[in-house]
Amino acid sequence: EAQVTQNPRYLITVTGKKLTVTCSQNMNHEYMSWYRQDPGLGLRQIYYSMNVEVTDKGDVPEGYKVSRKEKRNFPLILESPSPNQTSLYFCASTRGEGNTEAFFGQGTRLTVV
């Protein structure tokens, strides 16, 4: 089954404690992205990757890092989480640029206290 898998689904952490949210896709997609979803703001792109070792900033990259060492995996790293990073996070993958749909993971609800 084609899918994007995120872990964990729920996470409560304290300010400043480094964390990683994992994302894996089994569709051999080149493009992967991270979005955050906040009430009234819709989904906003954090970082994206066009292939292995190729990553770039999206619209709201501050406070986040990513890596793409393998095609299937695209982890999101928060080196020093802050309360304003409390949000619902989604990983997505697409086959390529152009007229293709995005496949989304189930989301990670992160709370930073």
Place this chain on the structure above:
Amino acid sequence: SQQGEEDPQALSIQEGENATMNCSYKTSINNLQWYRQNSGRGLVHLILIRSNEREKHSGRLRVTLDTSKKSSSLLITASRAADTASYFCATAPRLGYNQGGKLIFGQGTELSVKP
């Protein structure tokens, strides 16, 4: 802001009625897509309409696109209680550079279909 706008923000209808949601956007696009999200869960792709298309159908879904007005509408016919969800439009902007399949999302319409 690059975000699109959706209208209405919330819509409540009875089962069997039609639901219409509208989306406006700001940039030139390659395509416009509609996604559905059940409460707090992942987004599921519903339909994609290319910038050179004006109307598209998929089952009970009908999407229109007016690029001159930078707007789109999603019509769900003969709605069911199971259609209760949030619906988002997302545009794939026509950029002069590759941005990894970027999508720009509207804020969504919360649809409630009462049995």
